[in-house]
Amino acid sequence: MTPTPTAEQVAEAGTSYDWLTEAGGVLYWVESSPRLGGAAVMGWQVAPHSEVRRLAPPAGSVGSGLHAYGGMPYAVLPSGTAVVDGSTGQISGGAARTDSGHVYGDLAGGAEELLCVREDDLGDELVAVDLATAGSRVLRSSDGFFASPRARTGRLAWVRWDRDVMPWDSCEVWAADYRPGGQLGEPVHVAGGRGESAFQPVWAEDGSLYFMSDRTGWWNLYRWHGGRVQAVAAMAAECAAAPWESGYANYVLLPGGRIGMTVQHGPRHGLVVVELGGEVRPVELPYTFIKPFLAAVGDRIALIGASPTRSQEIALAATDGSNRFEVIRPGTRPIDDEQLLSVPEVMRVGEVTVLFYPPAQPDGPSPLIVRAHSGPTYGVDYRLDWEVQFFTARGFAVADVDYRGSTGYGRAFRKALDGRWGTVDVEDCRNTALHLIATGRARKGAVFISGASAGGYTALRAVSEPDGPFSLAVARSAIVDPSRWTRTAPRFQRPHAAALTHSRAKILPQDIKRPVLLVHGDRDEVAPIDDVTELAGGLPDGRLLRLDGVGHYLSGAALAAALEAELDAYRAVLKDSAG
Structure with missing residues (x-):
């Protein structure tokens, strides 16, 4: 009997909800799923309750490619819902139209105009689209980045950061006098700068401006009123997510x-x-x-x-x-029986936190998959992950590692990977594997490491150690040459690559000491496939699963194929070690 979930069930269970908002007693969100064939704006009336229905677009898919990772892709307007077309990057619907060589996102609607951010290779522009004429006016331009235009009567706030930094390292909140149809007044710097990340501005009814800042080392909430900034709720906790997308x-x-x-x-x-x-x-x-x-x-x-x-x-x-x-x-839910689910144990290994998932039916030390998350300025998701369940249902244990550089632990921990990518993250993954072997949770000689994107680089570096505990690495959509990535990465992420990389960053075929499986889409724009193809060609004990027509993120049939290939790679090592 085939264990569940199957790879196909995992792929079919890939429904995601994002960009939740409320307007006029209706909840809106973006829902993406194989059933929808993409992503759509959905609506649900709060009172009286209504059926969830698809609002926009009538066909195709909504989605913003602003800053590579996206920004708010819709806005509720008096005349309807405006959306960013996932294939063209242009805005349509709700009396708003654009037709330019830019990518749009971070939409914020009003009664008279639509505010948004648009990007091209030269930089960003804050733009107002007149809902009566559909004409666009540029309010502010920069060779860096903008985000979160937020208006109230007579005022506009926004976020900006320079082209050579990431917004979670250095980011600023600004405000100015503004009325629809007019121009910005003299901008006022509210918060943020070098060494401080400030974002998510929201106006209150009394004219106060709220925002998040990590000026204490933690992202906490602040209030700007009367020209003064005050902490709202100081605490040693992260109250905001790293701004990979614009409009959180x-x-x-x-x-x-x-x-x-x-x-x-x-x-x-x-x-x-x-x-x-x-x-x-x-x-x-x-x-x-x-x-x-x-x-x-x-x-x-x-x-x-x-x-x-x-x-x-x-x-x-x-x-x-x-x-x-x-x-x-x-x-x-491809599995209805909760007894079949592997629930993680939260453990500390040295300086880092690990989510350890035992096999669905534990029986002594198990084959172990150590996973390096894809940030690296991100963190493990403490939630039901059907890809994890795919492997735990088949006798594997899984360990998700919040290695140094992860979010959720303050600014100092988040910055700990700068200049040390491929070293301290590898050390944290290695120590996790050794700890689980020493405590009888994992079987020596049957320990693997996997990762996607930046985590793929970590996985490949981990099998570059001749005496490491890992018998095989699986690298999905991996970055192979961080130095080159400072030039080939999307404009938004080039400073990230520069901050993380170091002199020995590039992975060469002779570096790899263990078998590897490389999984990569030929339309990956975040980590182009060329470096992976070159690496695979020089490896005597490596395999490349090339996914035609697939980008950086895997879903549907591509995800199912990747999971089956990963499982086959692990089983081949286990078979050889048993023989």
């Missing part, structure tokens, strides 16, 4: 001056309410993972949450202390 919302302003906010300690996410007097009160939820897309629905908070036994789902959480919540869009 880790907090919402509630009636009566209250604030709902996510709080992250390592891999665990939570939701809190900051009361008017400053008291921080946790909201009890069945989730360990919350996406950075909160929306206020009266005094309730709409969120996208998940846990080790629940796929991501959309829910409404009460903030009155009752801890009531209502699921309005459940997740997908």
Whole structure:
């Protein structure tokens, strides 16, 4: 009997919810799934409840390629929903139209105009699209980057950062007088700069401007009013996600001056309410993972949450202390029996946190897959991962490592990988493997490492050590030459590559000491396939699974093929070691 989930079931379970907002008593979000054949804006009326329905686009897929990773791809306007076309990068719908050589994203709607950011090879522009004429006006331009245009009566706030930095390292919030149809007044610097990352500006009814900043070493919430900045809720926790995409919302302003906010300690996410007097009160939820897309629905908070036994789902959480919540869009589940799920143990190994998933049916030391997440300025997701379950159902243990450089632990930990990529991350993965072998959880000689994108580089570096514990590496959509990547990476990520890399960065065929499986799409624009093809050609004990027509992220049939190839590679090593 074939264990479940199968590779095809994992691929089919790939429903994702993102970009949750509320307008006029309706919840909106972007839903992507194999069933939809892409991504679409969905809508659900809060009261009285309605059926979830697809709003836009009528055909095709919505999606923004702004800054390579995307920005808010839709806006609710008086005349309808404007969306960014996933294939052209242009805006259409709701009386808004663009036709230029730019990529658009980070949309914010108003009664008279649509604010957005657009990008080309030369830089970014803050743009206002007139809803009466569809004409576009450039409000501000830069050879760097813009994000999060946020307007209120007579004022506009936005975020900017220089072309040679990443927004989680150095980012600024600005504000200026502005009225629709006019030009910006003299800009005022609110917060941020070299050594401080400030973003997510939101105007309050009283004219205050809220934003996130890591000036203390943690991303916390601040308030700018009367020219002065004050901390709202100081704590040793991350209250914002690293801004890979433009337009995150880790907090919402509630009636009566209250604030709902996510709080992250390592891999665990939570939701809190900051009361008017400053008291921080946790909201009890069945989730360990919350996406950075909160929306206020009266005094309730709409969120996208998940846990080790629940796929991501959309829910409404009460903030009155009752801890009531209502699921309005459940997740997908190829396995209905929770007893078949492997639930992770959170453990510390040296300086790092690890999520350890035992096999579904443990029987002594197990074959182990150590996974390096794909950031590296990201973190492990403490939620149900069907790719993990694919392997634990087949007798493997899985260890997800929050290696140094991960988010969720403050600025100093996040910066610990700069100039040391491929060294300290490898050390943390190696130490995890050795710890699990020493404690009888993993079988020596049957330990593997896998990673995607930046994690693929970590995996390949890990099998460049002649005495390391890993018998094979699987590298999906991997970066092979970080030095070259400083030139071939998308404009947004070139400073990231420069900050991480070092003199011995490039992986050469002679460096590799163990078998490898390389999985790569031939249309990968984040990590072009050329370097991987060159590496594979020089490896006597390596295999390249080339996926035609596939980009940096795998889904559908490509994901199923990658999982089957990875499983076959592990089993081949186990068969050889048994023989």
